[in-house]
Amino acid sequence: MSNAKARMIARAAREITPGMVVNLGIGLPTRVVDHLPAGYPVCLHTENGLSGIGPTLPPESADRNLIDAGGAYVSTIPGSAFFDSAVSFALVRSGRLDLTMLGAFEVSAAGDLANWKIPGRFSPGAGGGIELAQKARRVVVLTTHTDRDGKPKLLCECTLPLTARHCVDRIFTDLAVIDVTPEGFALRELADGASIDSVLDATGAPLALPEGRIPVF
Amino acid sequence: MQPGYGAPRMILPDKTMAIEEAVARIGNGATVMVGGFGVPGTPFTLIRELVRQGQKDLTVIKNDANEKHLGIDHLLANGQVTRLITTHIGLNPRAIELMNAGRIEVEFCAQGILAERVRAGGAGLKGFLTDIGMDTDLARNKPAFELNGEQALLETALRADVALIHANRADVFGNLDFTATARNFNPLMAMAADLVIVEAETLLPLGGLRPDEVHTPGPFVDCVVQLQELTAEYDVVQR
Numbered sequence: 001m002s003n004a005k006a007r008m009i010a011r012a013a014r015e016i017t018p019g020m021v022v023n024l025g026i027g028l029p030t031r032v033v034d035h036l037p038a039g040y041p042v043c044l045h046t047e048n049g050l051s052g053i054g055p056t057l058p059p060e061s062a063d064r065n066l067i068d069a070g071g072a073y074v075s076t077i078p079g080s081a082f083f084d085s086a087v088s089f090a091l092v093r094s095g096r097l098d099l100t101m102l103g104a105f106e107v108s109a110a111g112d113l114a115n116w117k118i119p120g121r122f123s124p125g126a127g128g129g130i131e132l133a134q135k136a137r138r139v140v141v142l143t144t145h146t147d148r149d150g151k152p153k154l155l156c157e158c159t160l161p162l163t164a165r166h167c168v169d170r171i172f173t174d175l176a177v178i179d180v181t182p183e184g185f186a187l188r189e190l191a192d193g194a195s196i197d198s199v200l201d202a203t204g205a206p207l208a209l210p211e212g213r214i215p216v217f
Numbered sequence: 218m219q220p221g222y223g224a225p226r227m228i229l230p231d232k233t234m235a236i237e238e239a240v241a242r243i244g245n246g247a248t249v250m251v252g253g254f255g256v257p258g259t260p261f262t263l264i265r266e267l268v269r270q271g272q273k274d275l276t277v278i279k280n281d282a283n284e285k286h287l288g289i290d291h292l293l294a295n296g297q298v299t300r301l302i303t304t305h306i307g308l309n310p311r312a313i314e315l316m317n318a319g320r321i322e323v324e325f326c327a328q329g330i331l332a333e334r335v336r337a338g339g340a341g342l343k344g345f346l347t348d349i350g351m352d353t354d355l356a357r358n359k360p361a362f363e364l365n366g367e368q369a370l371l372e373t374a375l376r377a378d379v380a381l382i383h384a385n386r387a388d389v390f391g392n393l394d395f396t397a398t399a400r401n402f403n404p405l406m407a408m409a410a411d412l413v414i415v416e417a418e419t420l421l422p423l424g425g426l427r428p429d430e431v432h433t434p435g436p437f438v439d440c441v442v443q444l445q446e447l448t449a450e451y452d453v454v455q456r
Contacts, residue, residue, distance in 0.1 A: 083400065
């Protein structure tokens with residue numbers, strides 16, 4: 001993994017505050033947990049039916065019946081609970097999930113998220129992503145700032161089928177921390193080595209710049 | 218009416234059955250719910266028997282399509298499935314290919330909405346209203362309502378002809394418990410089908426499960442099959 005991606009993940013970990021119930025989406029977001037200190041008071045939830053996720057286990061010590069939603073073999077910690085899929089999403093939909101971190105294909109300036117379908121190329125189904133995006137109290141996105149072809153992923157309007165509308169609060173990229181505000185995207189922090197111009201060039205929508213010095217992560 | 222003082226004590230009926238006999242009750246064209254989320258909770262042995270018996274034109278309702286050469290994939294490879302109601306099939310390239318080639322029809326649900334549709338079916342309800350998926354392709358063709366000033370979609374309840382369930386422990390009456398994340402859709406589907414067939418890792422006599430330990434009460438269950446062995450499919454997946 002590039003240094004920039006690793007720094008993005010480390011920065012995103014600071015988004016998790018004590019006492020939260022948090023669901024980390026499949027992919028980069030699951031790596032965020034590596035940056036939390038031992039003993040940190042947080043409850044991780046996985047939608048296949050576990051609250052209080054413990055460390056991931058290697059195959060030789062894994063429990064065949066204990067996975068997270070991404071299929072990784074995980075463990076329990078004192079206070080963990082198992083539940084069925086209806087209870088798991090009751091927790092999500094009723095507002096008990098404080099924070100989710102998700103990947104993205106596109107995010108719009110209004111906070112619309114597209115992360116589950118590319119017509120004709122990728123349509124495996126949304127799994128639990130729609131409910132996480134629509135109902136978590138705070139939704140943050142971890143993504144590279146541009147796609148593999150260098151095209152912006154932060155846009156005025158999403159072009160791909162939506163996961164949920166007006167749901168994203170904050171975006172962590174390899175270049176910047178950007179908030180979705182009522183006025184659109186607003187730059188909050190810069191990655192070490194990134195310039196304001198490089199962020200503006202890589203962003204496909206207007207970006208409000210802060211006054212004064214911009215924090216670096 | 219409960220038995221009065223001094224009345225004879227009843228005994229709960231024994232529902233254990235040979236796997237061949239239980240699965241033979243499934244007909245061609247049946248709608249079949251299958252428990253499991255990935256490997257945990259998938260009734261691999263019941264699926265294998267369904268593949269062996271070869272019932273056709275099945276509608277399968279399952280969270281996912283397992284992975285290639287596991288579980289549901291055997292039904293797909295054997296051409297027994299015409300329709301799949303699911304939430305995510307990204308780990309099974311065969312399912313994606315069959316869908317793209319138009320050889321199976323796939324209906325996608327948001328995961329918690331699939332769970333809730335099954336739960337509603339199991340609770341004898343006709344459906345429910347939700348705002349989940351309002352702004353997505355999944356809202357297409359679903360009736361929309363205004364409820365207290367908010368838009369909501371009608372989601373219909375799901376019931377099936379058959380549910381195939383994997384339990385950790387069962388007693389002979391069909392009281393069940395599940396373990397860890399192998400619970401997932403199993404207790405919901407065990408309530409939502411006309412014929413509920415359970416494979417159990419451990420079969421207990423009546424009283425073997427304390428009443429407080431029961432996750433699925435026996436009255437929902439029709440057939441209990443004891444697993445003779447745990448095949449390699451139940452193992453930790455080596456990636």
